[in-house]
Amino acid sequence: MPPSRTVEVGGTIGILGGGQLGRMLALAAAPLGYRCHIYTPERDSVAAEVAAEVTVAPFTDPLALGRFAEACDAITFEWENVPTAPLQFLADRIAPGLRALETAQDRVKEKRFVENLGGRPAPYAPVDSADDLARAIERIGTPGVLKTARDGYDGKGQWRIASVRDAQAVRLPQAACVYEGWVQFAAEFSVILVRSATGEVRFWDSTENRHDGGILSLTRWPPSPVVAAQVDEARGLSLRIADALGYVGVMTAEFFATDNGPVFNEMAPRVHNSGHWTIEGAATSQFENHIRAVAGLPLGDTSTIVTRAEMDNLIGDVSAAHSVLSDPAAHLHLYGKSEAREGRKMGHVTRTWIK
Ligand code: AMP
Numbered sequence: 109m110p111p112s113r114t115v116e117v118g119g120t121i122g123i124l125g126g127g128q129l130g131r132m133l134a135l136a137a138a139p140l141g142y143r144c145h146i147y148t149p150e151r152d153s154v155a156a157e158v159a160a161e162v163t164v165a166p167f168t169d170p171l172a173l174g175r176f177a178e179a180c181d182a183i184t185f186e187w188e189n190v191p192t193a194p195l196q197f198l199a200d201r202i203a204p205g206l207r208a209l210e211t212a213q214d215r216v217k218e219k220r221f222v223e224n225l226g227g228r229p230a231p232y233a234p235v236d237s238a239d240d241l242a243r244a245i246e247r248i249g250t251p252g253v254l255k256t257a258r259d260g261y262d263g264k265g266q267w268r269i270a271s272v273r274d275a276q277a278v279r280l281p282q283a284a285c286v287y288e289g290w291v292q293f294a295a296e297f298s299v300i301l302v303r304s305a306t307g308e309v310r311f312w313d314s315t316e317n318r319h320d321g322g323i324l325s326l327t328r329w330p331p332s333p334v335v336a337a338q339v340d341e342a343r344g345l346s347l348r349i350a351d352a353l354g355y356v357g358v359m360t361a362e363f364f365a366t367d368n369g370p371v372f373n374e375m376a377p378r379v380h381n382s383g384h385w386t387i388e389g390a391a392t393s394q395f396e397n398h399i400r401a402v403a404g405l406p407l408g409d410t411s412t413i414v415t416r417a418e419m420d421n422l423i424g425d426v427s428a429a430h431s432v433l434s435d436p437a438a439h440l441h442l443y444g445k446s447e448a449r450e451g452r453k454m455g456h457v458t459r460t461w462i463k
Contacts, residue, residue: 114404115181117141120160121399122180124167124195124202125187126153128443128453129379132387133186134159136395142403147176154444155186168194177201184357184402188212188377189259203305203356203402208377211353215257215286218375225348227372230364231289238280244287245275251290256283263322263451291371293364297335298382299346302397302407303355309347310397310410312390314339315417317362317382323451327382327419329389329412335365342370349375358383358398381421381453386410388439388460389417414460422455424448432457 115121121137123130126148134144135158143160146153149167156162161179165172167190174197177183183202192206192213199206211221219229233244235254245252250272256265269275269287296317303309316331317324330336346361360380362373383394392400392408400407422429425448432438442455 115142118143119181119403120145120179121403122147122176122183123155123159124148124183124185124190126150126155126162127187128154128445129186130155131158131443132384132395132441133184133379133399136393137399140396140399140403140405142399145176145180147173152446157444167191170194170197173198182402182404184398185209186378189261204359204377205354205356208353208355208359212375212377213258215255215260215374216284219286219372221352222345222349222372222375225345225352227345227349228369229288229372230291233287235280235285235287241275241278241280241285241287245269245272248287248289250275253288253290254278254280255286255288256281257286258283263319266322291364291366291373293366293371294334295332295365296373297331297339297342297363297365298380299339299342299361299363300358300380300383300386300394301343301346301350302358302394302401302410303350304401304407305356305404307351308407309350310407311343311346312383312386312394312410313412314342315382315385315419321451323421323423323453324381325421325423327385329385329417338363338365338370345370345372357401358394381456382419384441384456385417385419385458385460387441388458389414414462416461417458419456419458421453422457423451423453426454429455429457435459437461 120143122145131154145161146156146159147163163176216234231248235241251270254267300312315327315329318326342363358379360376363370379394386393391411437459439458
């Protein structure tokens, strides 16, 4: 299991994926004395902009991957849809391990894995055909949501199904799917933890999260009492997931707080949007602790150091974003993306209060 040794000052951390999570990881790695090397298929990577090195190549290019691996002292990823087959030859060098990545990439596999550890996802059924969908709806009922089993993010690849008629009208994608019953939740929240190679685990405080059209829009701490009452149980499951995977790095699990306790939604084998508040709100941010874990350094304190924190995602045009800076509580993080496409995360603002 990686990492077998500590990465020394001046060492290079390789990051697969070139988006904003990689950018914030690279920014957190710099004060620890590390250089980051971004591996991305994109020419205009926002992570590469703040990193020492970049390789622009497809994730399926074994020669480029081999050269990248030789140049790095530790390797991690910031994007969970990185194809795992081409990475097998590097399996013992990547943290978190490929099993975590493979589990999180397939919603059906992930739900089964979590059920085996005593977790409770929404009622679900794998769907590969219209007949499967009809049977799933007969058993689970409506409303529900049909999701592609793989490659979905930020609400993409999801279709809300309110009635049997909706199900008959839906055009099934040419991909494995899963049908989930709609969960009546009071709130959504996430558990974010960091686990070291020696099995030490630390949790950040759990935030309450609001989504808009499947995309996270707001994260708030402290959460409402209904969430606070369910955090312990959700942490217990998250810890079992991390231990079972021999996880190294930051891991996120998202939950629905319901009248019957926490219902597992999904996990992310990486730093998470609902943890951005930790940059200003916690003693050590999720980004710094992820780098510490994959580099074999001691983990930092995850305590909350503010009395209140709120993170809003900036989606769409951010040309006037500097106006938030007149608010003394606001911390602005722009990701440097040149094009504001619909639903694209362009930055975030965290507001923190000490009193
Ligand atoms: P996901 O990509 O699966 O996390 O879905 C994005 C968001 O859609 C979630 O955070 C919820 O707000 C909503 N959602 C997804 N699945 C369900 C479900 N089975 N029941 C209720 N809300 C859901």
